[in-house]
Amino acid sequence: MIEDELARIRVLPVVVIDDPGRCVPLAHALAEGGVPCAEITLRTPDALDAVAAVADLEGFLVGAGTVVGSSQLDRAVDAGARFAVSPGFDRELSLAASGRGIALIPGVATASEVLAAGAAGHSTVKLFPAAQLGGAGMISALRGPFPDVRFVPSGGISLDNAAEYDLDAVLTVSTSWIAPRAEIAAGRFDEITARARAFRAAVGR
Numbered sequence: 001m002i003e004d005e006l007a008r009i010r011v012l013p014v015v016v017i018d019d020p021g022r023c024v025p026l027a028h029a030l031a032e033g034g035v036p037c038a039e040i041t042l043r044t045p046d047a048l049d050a051v052a053a054v055a056d057l058e059g060f061l062v063g064a065g066t067v068v069g070s071s072q073l074d075r076a077v078d079a080g081a082r083f084a085v086s087p088g089f090d091r092e093l094s095l096a097a098s099g100r101g102i103a104l105i106p107g108v109a110t111a112s113e114v115l116a117a118g119a120a121g122h123s124t125v126k127l128f129p130a131a132q133l134g135g136a137g138m139i140s141a142l143r144g145p146f147p148d149v150r151f152v153p154s155g156g157i158s159l160d161n162a163a164e165y166d167l168d169a170v171l172t173v174s175t176s177w178i179a180p181r182a183e184i185a186a187g188r189f190d191e192i193t194a195r196a197r198a199f200r201a202a203v204g205r
């Protein structure tokens with residue numbers, strides 16, 4: 001299962017990429033830092049080309065992020081995304097993901113949304129925006145009524161606060177801190193490897 005692979009890596013870099021040509025060196029840089037995966041956000045015109053560029057890279061797990069509609073989800077699957085992440089929960093999107101056989105990690109920010117996502121079959125959810133919602137304290141609070149739910153916190157997480165998310169309820173920690181848009185654009189891949197390594201060490205296990 002994709003969730004198992006994500007849990008093993010424990011860190012999920014969120015990437016905003018302008019030039020798909022940067023994606024292969026980016027993937028190598030992340031893998032070298034011990035983080036062989038990325039969520040490429042569909043926020044830039046060529047994001048799907050970036051997904052396709054690394055879809056067949058051995059040992060690298062690529063997903064599409066900022067998936068907010070079914071047609072985007074279809075295109076992400078066609079480009080080779082192995083999983084999809086959405087900032088929120090939408091039942092239609094969830095059904096589309098099951099239809100296409102792709103793992104979708106929907107976003108939640110409240111207990112009601114955890115319930116709605118659970119009713120649609122999602123036991124792994126993204127907590128977004130994590131830091132603004134209360135960070136690890138919010139996850140521990142939700143863990144009470146939802147002991148079987150695994151969270152992917154995202155939003156406002158950097159090396160400074162990464163360690164607080166080393167919790168059993170956390171599947172993997174999502175952050176754009178590892179591979180900032182400007183560092184990718186400038187081709188500063190050594191810096192990205194160093195950030196991946198440091199962040200991976202901070203979230204433990």
Ligand SMILES: O=C(O)C(=O)C[C@H](O)[C@H](O)COP(=O)(O)O
Binds near residue numbers: 014128154156
């Ligand atoms: O694009 C999406 O699907 C999102 O829901 C948002 C991202 O996961 C966060 O923007 C990452 O947050 P930062 O690490 O604070 O940059």
